Amino acid sequence: MQAGLQERSAVVTGAANGIGRSIVTHFLEAGARVTAFDIEAGALEKLAQELGHPADLALATGDVRSRASVKSAIDTACERFGSLDIMVANAGIAVGQHFLEIDDETWTRILETNLNGAFYCIQEAARVMVPAGKGSIVVTSSTNAFYVESTLAHYNASKGGIDALIRSAALELAATGVRVNGVAPSMVRTRAAFVTAESDTSSSYLERVPMGRLAEPSEVANAVEFLASDRSSFCTGQVLVLDGGTTLGIMLPESEV
Numbered sequence: 001m002q003a004g005l006q007e008r009s010a011v012v013t014g015a016a017n018g019i020g021r022s023i024v025t026h027f028l029e030a031g032a033r034v035t036a037f038d039i040e041a042g043a044l045e046k047l048a049q050e051l052g053h054p055a056d057l058a059l060a061t062g063d064v065r066s067r068a069s070v071k072s073a074i075d076t077a078c079e080r081f082g083s084l085d086i087m088v089a090n091a092g093i094a095v096g097q098h099f100l101e102i103d104d105e106t107w108t109r110i111l112e113t114n115l116n117g118a119f120y121c122i123q124e125a126a127r128v129m130v131p132a133g134k135g136s137i138v139v140t141s142s143t144n145a146f147y148v149e150s151t152l153a154h155y156n157a158s159k160g161g162i163d164a165l166i167r168s169a170a171l172e173l174a175a176t177g178v179r180v181n182g183v184a185p186s187m188v189r190t191r192a193a194f195v196t197a198e199s200d201t202s203s204s205y206l207e208r209v210p211m212g213r214l215a216e217p218s219e220v221a222n223a224v225e226f227l228a229s230d231r232s233s234f235c236t237g238q239v240l241v242l243d244g245g246t247t248l249g250i251m252l253p254e255s256e257v
């Protein structure tokens, strides 16, 4: 059993910003060979530049809404690094809209990116991993899967679907040596958090986080690294919640105790 990710070949989607970017840097530091996949070609180039164009980093520009695009990133990983050992399906988007105002175009875009994208990543990765008899797939879910937020019905539904998809794939793949798990952060300090948050949400939101702060992208990357590695070798179908205590229960204010 290997503790780190030495020479493991990983595809990370949504790799150019936020959580994905942190996963890429953690994985490279842990010895992995990473194919960074993102829809933003310029941001991927910038990432490679900032990391000093390491030999263990390959770039794949594409869209997780396209199965062909996902397959092409996996092909890049296999051709460049000889295998696919880890898939991190992390790309995701959110748009704030009141429930009655959600339009079909936005609903479809969010479901196609978050849920269809995760499906393509899990299935295409598994098609390569199952014949090899090993592999670890990690999906970025969210506490929104079970602790829903207003104005995000499409996002909440996509993440609820992801949790069911993780369990479904894990169950059917368990005997093959391929594990499927997820991480469910509450709000993380990335640009996406601030696109969906109303301008004053941050302070009122923080009052509802028992630890009193947002998660850092690196805290999510640490959990992804654990689930991707052999350290979690008997763990499959699980979604690790990273929420500073937010979804545990209700903290009464001191004045009401």
Ligand SMILES: NC(=O)c1ccc[n+]([C@@H]2O[C@H](COP(=O)([O-])OP(=O)(O)OC[C@H]3O[C@@H](n4cnc5c(N)ncnc54)[C@H](O)[C@@H]3O)[C@@H](O)[C@H]2O)c1
Binding pocket: 013, 014, 015, 016, 017, 018, 019, 020, 037, 038, 039, 040, 043, 062, 063, 064, 065, 090, 091, 092, 093, 094, 113, 140, 141, 142, 143, 184, 185, 186, 187, 188, 189, 190, 191, 192, 193
């Ligand atoms: N930020 C949070 O508060 C938070 C909380 C819980 C879960 N998440 C989840 O974490 C994941 C990453 O979010 P983030 O906060 O790092 O966001 P981010 O916007 O900082 O980064 C997301 C990345 O995904 C890429 N992307 C978007 N659509 C894509 C597509 N169709 N194909 C390929 N790449 C695409 C973007 O270009 C971007 O680089 C998402 O799944 C998100 O739902 C975020």
